[in-house]
Amino acid sequence: MDRQVSEKKEQLRAFLKERGFKSTRQRDIIAGQFLRCGEHLTAEELYKQISRTHREIGFTTVYRTLKLLSKSGLATERVFADNLTRYEPLSSEDHHDHLICLRCGSITEFENPKMEKLQKRIAEEFGFNTVTHKMELYGYCRMCRKPDK
């Protein structure tokens, strides 16, 4: 198994123990699959993936485990224009933004320090104390953009 993945699973186990929660076979399987996959998945999608090999694991548990991963800091929830809640593994504090293709639905991450600074500057102009932000660019990716233009 992936070094990264087992490390994070360990982190989860620590988090559970600390809070008096329990490590279970299901949580292990779900976290493993989620971390390995590493995409922006909905609970539904992850459930479908997992139930291929583990028909006994229910949707509810997948859903709850994703929530748990979010609380433990191993994942974040995101909602894009399609209004579905997606989960994404969180390495550390790499805050990044997204490019979303309107045709194929692909989600590309990016990070830009200038953007961050500019955001902070704008917020300050308004006396705002920024905690977090959301920035999504919707359009057509390299593969999907029209041949013309």
Next chain:
Amino acid sequence: MDRQVSEKKEQLRAFLKERGFKSTRQRDIIAGQFLRCGEHLTAEELYKQISRTHREIGFTTVYRTLKLLSKSGLATERVFADNLTRYEPLSSEDHHDHLICLRCGSITEFENPKMEKLQKRIAEEFGFNTVTHKMELYGYCRMCRKPDK
């Protein structure tokens, strides 16, 4: 009545006529209230406002009229972190972004050409053809930010 508002109501009437739709008392009242108010309202909120003075107008009609206003270009739909669909009057093509207070829920609009340019530049780096974007800064407004810090 506000010059601006009646002008826009006229725009709506023209839009309806062009498409073979009908101007109705309800649509007039709903559009009027919405345009006058000018906030980021949910269908529910607008419905409550209107039903104070017009108990006979149903939620469904308010909802449908807001959709109609969006289609006619007089409003846009927006979804913030609370996952409710809000409607906002649209003057022309002023694309702006939002500062949202996590405590009081106030929504402040802003516009920044540098931001727009930066977005375009980033998108291009990834071969992306940007159509639209979404940018929200969440934090605490001047009134709500902690005294310390």
Next chain:
DNA sequence: AGGAAAATGAAATTCATTTTCAATTAGTTC
């Protein structure tokens, strides 16, 4: 006024998300 097409509003439906609850399981403690 008459008639066709659209609009209305209450109620029903949808659909993702969240909660409930009885049965099961994990992780102590003796």
Next chain:
DNA sequence: GAACTAATTGAAAATGAATTTCATTTTCCT
């Protein structure tokens, strides 16, 4: 390792915003 307590599981039900249905009413044309 057995017993116990609290957490977990999974199926089913509940929730809640958004949307659709449908019988009735209204608009707008002639």
